[in-house]
Amino acid sequence: MTDVAFLACEYTQVDTVAPEDTDVTGVTVRPLWVGPQGAVAQVVEIRPGANLGQDQAAHDTWMFVLEGTLHDGLCDHPTGSWLWCPAGARRVWRSGTEDTCRVLHIRPESVNNA
16 A cells, blocks of 8 residues: 655635725735745636726736626626636726626746746
């Protein structure tokens, strides 16, 4: 029989993490995890009418729409949508509906996270 080493897992109930205001009115984040090399996992909540404006991604970004609809400046992405935005992509994020949009936002550790 082989000994198996188990790594400890971290568990977080999202709604127990206090939302933090951002510098954009109507947008909050619930930080879930920050890695040693700059990786981030967080839930972003975008209230109706809030607009994060246009930016150019400095790093890869992965997003999964948990609730509502995310609009990226080109089209709507409803609940259940998976988005990958490579470094250098231009985007405009806002809620695409009259409801708050909740997105799991992940920025992986990579060479693009400089």
